[in-house]
Amino acid sequence: GENVEQHPSTLSVQEGDSAVIKCTYSDSASNYFPWYKQELGKRPQLIIDIRSNVGEKKDQRIAVTLNKTAKHFSLHITETQPEDSAVYFCAATTGSFGNEKLTFGTGTRLTIIP
Amino acid sequence: KAGVTQTPRYLIKTRGQQVTLSCSPISGHRSVSWYQQTPGQGLQFLFEYFSETQRNKGNFPGRFSGRQFSNSRSEMNVSTLELGDSALYLCASSLPPGLPTDTQYFGPGTRLTVL
Numbered sequence: 001g002e003n004v005e006q007h008p009s010t011l012s013v014q015e016g017d018s019a020v021i022k023c024t025y026s027d028s029a030s031n032y033f034p035w036y037k038q039e040l041g042k043r044p045q046l047i048i049d050i051r052s053n054v055g056e057k058k059d060q061r062i063a064v065t066l067n068k069t070a071k072h073f074s075l076h077i078t079e080t081q082p083e084d085s086a087v088y089f090c091a092a093t094t095g096s097f098g099n100e101k102l103t104f105g106t107g108t109r110l111t112i113i114p
Numbered sequence: 115k116a117g118v119t120q121t122p123r124y125l126i127k128t129r130g131q132q133v134t135l136s137c138s139p140i141s142g143h144r145s146v147s148w149y150q151q152t153p154g155q156g157l158q159f160l161f162e163y164f165s166e167t168q169r170n171k172g173n174f175p176g177r178f179s180g181r182q183f184s185n186s187r188s189e190m191n192v193s194t195l196e197l198g199d200s201a202l203y204l205c206a207s208s209l210p211p212g213l214p215t216d217t218q219y220f221g222p223g224t225r226l227t228v229l
Contacts, residue, residue: 006156034217043118043220044157089156101147101170102218106146106156 002027002094006105013045013080014113023090023107024072030092033073033103039086048075049089077110079112116141118221126227132193135224139207145169146188147218148180150162151154151202160203163188192226198214 003026013019023033034049050057050064050073057064061080066073074093075083090105119138127133135202148160159172163182180190186207190198202225206218 001194036220043222045220049217089158095170099170101159101162103159103173104149104157106154 002103004092004094004103004105006090006108008108009106010111011107011110012113015080015082017080019075019080019084019089019094019110019112020079021075021090022072023074023092023105023109025092025094025103026071027092027094027103028071029096030071030094031062032093032102034091035064035075036089036091036104037086038089038107044089061105080112082112082114085110118205118219120203120205120221120224122224123222124225124227126229127195128229129193129195129197131203133195133226134191135203135226136140137188137190137191137205137207137221139188139205140219143207143209143219144186145208145216146182147206147208148188148190149204149206150174151204151223152200157204166212195228196221197228200226202226 004021013097025060031052036044037047038044048064050066063076087109089107091102093100095101121136146162147162149157150220151157162170166182177193183189202223206220207215208218
């Protein structure tokens with residue numbers, strides 16, 4: 001099947017604390033896992049991605065971890081700031097070779113409390 | 115480089131009408147994917163075009179169709195509009211060879227309201 005589940009659907013974090021968003025996928029052939037940030041009224045923007053040949057990737061305050069055995073991947077934001085408030089979407093490639101597409105999770109609304 | 119552009123940005127239609135939305139990818143990008151975004155449903159994949167050919171299709175009824183031109187610009191059409199078609203329609207483009215494993219860049223979307 002082709003399914004990506006994302007949790008939690010909403011998350012409130014005190015400014016300066018860390019936020020973690022988790023996704024699970026069902027397609028064992030999935031090999032690319034991007035994360036998008038969508039601010040209110042704006043387009044989704046890629047913030048980080050990871051491919052199946054690595055287990056972790058960092059970019060300043062943002063990191064993504066991937067556990068292919070358990071079929072889950074997570075977004076970690078450290079030292080959160082008010083501008084981190086947005087909806088975050090995870091995604092995974094699904095489908096057979098030559099017919100792959102991105103399947104998105106349903107999103108996590110992250111609110112940073114000043 | 116200019117980003118992905120979509121026209122129109124807002125559209126109001128009535129049930130039964132049809133609508134055509136347009137997407138211009140980033141220069142040099144040959145793959146265009148379309149998504150429907152509704153509250154609570156996230157981004158649902160509609161279809162993907164690469165080199166004027168539909169390469170993949172999501173689980174939407176046949177009322178939803180699309181095409182891609184030789185300059186990689188893409189259009190999607192929805193016929194016989196229903197109230198449930200109200201949504202933000204996003205397109206995304208990616209570099210050659212245009213596989214989903216390439217970074218997808220989104221346009222600003224077209225907000226369609228069906229009355």
